[in-house]
Amino acid sequence: MKKIGFMMMTLLLLTTALTINMVWAGDAGSLGTAQTIDIYDLSTWDGVENITDATEDNLNQTVTNVTDITNVWMCNNYTYLFVRVDVAENFTGNFAIQLYVEDANGTVAGNDTLLYTNAPDIEKNDINATYLFSVWSNGTFYRYNFSDTEWTMDVNLTDTAAADFNWTRNSFVMMINLTLLSSTGEIYTGNSFKFEVFTAFEDESGWLVADYLDYGTYTITGEVIPEFPNVFLMTMLLFFAGFLLAATKKLKLFR
Numbered sequence: 306m307k308k309i310g311f312m313m314m315t316l317l318l319l320t321t322a323l324t325i326n327m328v329w330a331g332d333a334g335s336l337g338t339a340q341t342i343d344i345y346d347l348s349t350w351d352g353v354e355n356i357t358d359a360t361e362d363n364l365n366q367t368v369t370n371v372t373d374i375t376n377v378w379m380c381n382n383y384t385y386l387f388v389r390v391d392v393a394e395n396f397t398g399n400f401a402i403q404l405y406v407e408d409a410n411g412t413v414a415g416n417d418t419l420l421y422t423n424a425p426d427i428e429k430n431d432i433n434a435t436y437l438f439s440v441w442s443n444g445t446f447y448r449y450n451f452s453d454t455e456w457t458m459d460v461n462l463t464d465t466a467a468a469d470f471n472w473t474r475n476s477f478v479m480m481i482n483l484t485l486l487s488s489t490g491e492i493y494t495g496n497s498f499k500f501e502v503f504t505a506f507e508d509e510s511g512w513l514v515a516d517y518l519d520y521g522t523y524t525i526t527g528e529v530i531p532e533f534p535n536v537f538l539m540t541m542l543l544f545f546a547g548f549l550l551a552a553t554k555k556l557k558l559f560r
């Protein structure tokens with residue numbers, strides 16, 4: 306009897322160990338939290354999970370820790386995806402924060418090409434990225450899509466309500482309308498996509514990738530774009546009202 310107990314205990318421990326180790330190479334983790342963020346208030350991130358990136362793993366060592374990613378946070382509410390990138394030191398100089406994502410609708414294939422490829426140790430993206438959201442320290446914010454053989458700017462997000470960003474010391478926050486993540490413009494709870502976050506820095510040779518968070522997976526969580534259910538509800542109510550009217554007429558309740 307003792308033997309069986311011991312065997313079961315060993316099996317349980319083995320299973321636990323295997324489960325913990327079942328993270329594929331490159332996969333940094335999974336996120337999915339429904340929460341509304343004020344991009345100007347970091348305390349609104351309380352309770353949101355994040356993924357830790359190694360410190361001092363900057364690919365280009367001439368670049369300071371300004372671009373050394375330490376933590377990546379992600380959550381969504383019914384309209385926006387919120388992304389927060391923490392770095393080791395206060396952002397200064399010319400930098401870029403870049404979010405590569407797969408099509409949240411899962412229909413349009415992307416590519417593993419990077420916009421900035423001249424970093425010494427990285428040539429390719431781990432994921433099949435369809436969209437790239439890039440913000441530069443000069444205030445420009447663009448969405449790119451991968452068409453044919455290259456990344457093409459397709460939406461200028463700089464002065465639109467569809468997206469916004471803010472950075473405070475070493476935390477960078479961006480918000481992106483959920484429809485911008487999907488090739489059909491439609492997105493639902495449970496849709497998931499792989500993402501990667503890169504930081505880039507400009508020196509005399511041009512833009513260089515400085516650090517990246519190897520891919521993670523994000524799952525859209527909570528109620529999404531409530532305009533759709535409301536329209537559905539209104540239609541159903543109208544239909545029901547019409548049905549009631551027809552029924553009462555037929556029953557000659559109205560004379």
Ligand SMILES: [Ca+2]
Nearest residue numbers: 358359373374
């Ligand atoms: Ca890092």
Ligand SMILES: [Ca+2]
Nearest residue numbers: 358362517518
């Ligand atoms: Ca890294």
